[in-house]
Amino acid sequence: MTNKNLLVVEHLTKNYPKFHLTDISFALAPGTIMGLIGVNGAGKSTILKSIAGLVTPDEGTIVNAATDNLAVMLGETVYYPEKRLATITAITRRFYPTWDAAQYRYYLDFFKLDDHQRVKTLSTGMQIKYQLAVAMSHHAPVLILDEPTSGIDPVSRQAIGQVLQHYVADGQHSILFSTHITTDLAAVADTITYIHEGKLLYTAPKAAFSAHFKQQFGLKATDPLSFDEIMLKIERQVLVDATPD
């Protein structure tokens, strides 16, 4: 790992009977947000779970700047539905010496969350906001988010985008998030990494990423090309290639 990167993934490989994640390498610089993009089943979650220690890779190395203080949020996973938010927080904060109560209160206010409510009474969007509030309140250098904006409304997505940018603004923190909602990439990501069928297709800063695929698709530098179009072209190209004559 170089001194400046907060997370370095090298040659990450994981083999399942019907899926292979092959030779994934990338690095996350401080103060940046990396978007991991790809269709469902491309391998994004396997990468994030490997970083989080939930999946044991077959090969490769993962070096995190603070192994004992990693913040991970798996979107749409509902924990302890019968418990009140305040109870979950009171227990969780015991695990983090760096817990920042003021920061937590700030996020609760920002997201208009009442921590006396039970988890099951919250909407999906509010549950995600609560998990984000907890994840961002112990100053983890690296924040890992799996589909953080999936299934929530545009207003909430924008609010989440704001706090994510605020989180990395001090240059001491970084965020790696997976998504297939390409508008989120345009809004918050500094760097984009495209995962296709278990392989890393391309990783680059946002502008260079677009420029690369414009060149790949034979477009001029001034031609418009959205992330949606990049994704569709990549995935459809594969379908065309796979169609028998």
Next chain:
Amino acid sequence: MPLLIKEYALAAHPTTWFFLWLGALVLVPTYPYSVIFFFAMLAPTLDLVYAKQTQDILYTALLPGGKNGVVWGKVLYTFTFQTGMLLLTIPWAYLRTLYIQNNPIALNTNVTYFGFGLLALALFDFIFLTGFFKTGTKIGWPYFWGTLAALLVLGVMETLPHLPGFAWVNSVQLQDLWRQLPFLLVGIVVFVASFFLTHHRSLQRFKQVDL
């Protein structure tokens, strides 16, 4: 310590607190008291079923202890719960011995009872928890095999006093309680050994599991 607090405050099934007091069943004059040990096995089983429903295992695995923390928390919870339940049974057993004396249908709550009970729980915990941590999801078969092993031990316990020359095993007289002490010592040693072995083996197995 935060893990144990998390187990009781967040992960434990609400009936845990009810099961904890079921040792009081020894005050029922005629009752197969071995059943109390099966309640002590059922509570951690319900806890794991509940943990699956509440995504507790995933939540804990994402805390600083990671997957090791999941194993340590569950093993610690199971053994402390059972120890607490048995400790809370002792006063009731003492009261029973003072005022009710003999149980006509099964073994009395004497030193033999606690010794064999610890042995049964030690075996159950090892089979059940290491079986569960092989997959992190399957509870049914580990519970079945664990209960079967405990059933055999408790079957021996209930049969022993009926063998010629072993009536003292069922006695609640002071002089016989001293003779029963080796059962308790063996039970304690095996229970403590099971705690460490269960933790070690569960850890080895759960490391191989992808969540």
